[in-house]
Amino acid sequence: MMNSNPLQKRVNIEVSLARPQSSRQSLPRLCVVGVVPYDSPVISELSPGSLIRRSSLNHLEPFVEQVRLTSIAQSNLLPGIDNRYPSRLKDSVTTILEMGCNEVDCILVRVPGVHSWELTHQSVVEMVMGFFNEIPGAMIVFPDAGGPWPRSWSMDLERRVDPRQSQNLVNCIHTYGPVFAENFQLGFMDMVPENPENAHHTLNSVQGHDITLCSWTGDMDGMYKHGWRCSSAFLSGYINKRVDVVTQSLVGHEVKLVGGRKIVANRARLLTSEGRLAAPDVLSDNCAVLSIDRHGRKAQILSEYTLRRPRYEWSIPVMRTVKAIHQSLKQAADMFVFRPVKKVEAVALEKTVEMVLNPFYERGILVGAEGKGRPTVIGEALPSHSQPMLSVNLSAMVRPWCQNISLKVMVRSGEEPVIEKV
Secondary structure: OOOOOHHHOOOOOOOOOOOOOOOOOOOOOEEEEEEOOOOOOOHHHHOHHHEEEEOOOOOOOOEEEEEEEOOHHHHOOOOOOOOOOOOOHHHHHHHHHHOOOOOEEEEEEEOOOOOOOOOOOHHHHHHHHHHHOOOOOOEEEOOOOOOOOOOOOOOOHHHHOOHHHHHHHHHHHHHHHHHHHHOOOEEEEEOOOOOHHHHHHHHHOOOOOOEEEEEEEEEHHHHHHHOOOOHHHHHHHHHHHOOOOOOOOOOOOEEEOOOOOOOOOOHHHHHOOOOEEOOOHHHHOOOEEEEEOOOOOEEEEOOOEOOOOOOOOOEHHHHHHHHHHHHHHHHHHHOOOOOOOOHHHHHHHHHHHHHHHHHHHHOOOEEOOOOOOOOEEEEEEEOOOOOOEEEEEEEEEEOOOOEEEEEEEEEEOOOOOEEEEO
């Protein structure tokens, strides 16, 4: 008689570890931009599977590569804060991966003699701009904008302030800000350390761009551990991981802090009231501020502003939602660029716009202009000898902010679709 005891059967168990595979053709949700030393490793050659696109590599000439990194081992090839020309690039990419993101795209530029914080160098700008056009809708992080950054954090503001930082940050914002608006992107940079009066002047000079400036505050021990790091990498990494918070406010959310420097806690501060650094109002009212807890294990998001005008009306969730709507409209209109200007095509464009907006309606993000029902979409054909075009008018309300939008999508034969406010 055969033994029917299942415990005596032989069982073979194979265990393996594999990272999720990402399609190289898919658009990135998050992209980190940095300038690396010219003689640093070419990641796309050491890890060919990570290559998205790159320029031709010639000796002593500028070179740029876009790679999609999925492991911390790959990020170790990037320059760190302890290099001759300190960069927060490696720590930022490592942070994003350790937070649980499956991947992160990096646009890495190398120009002979150019340092990590010289992001507005003419050769760097010329090479990077073309890559931005290929990644619409992404969050773009600049860990070294406003550099050079110190290797550690200090309570002494005079020791942390470098006179070059403020001008570097302003130049970087004015250089790249207009591109983000054109490509439905949102930029992330760190606010430089300044006294409140100078910070107020700096922030006033950069208003009007689709960029979030991030800053740390909180417990002193936590600041010693993490205050030198790129807060915008933590915030963008958290947003990238949480695909369910596109419209939800981030204020009050807690971001897990990984890594950082090991410090010896100062017990004397436990007996005084000087253990916590308060964020100046000028930062809380204009930036995204992250407050570090006493143990340096998590940070709470205290504010979520961007630099777009009018001030205080464009938080990160509002910005990302409206950009997603605009990008969907643009993609729908792209399909009609070479269509004839006829009534039947106008009706087809109208139905296509309704279709791409339907997911926003079903999730309660878009409703009619009166706060109920479906958004109003009206298509029409405008024949003309000089400029014939297809047109769609959209009237809706964006929730939960009850913000009314009236847009006109214009498609002219052979030209890029144009979206204008009505």
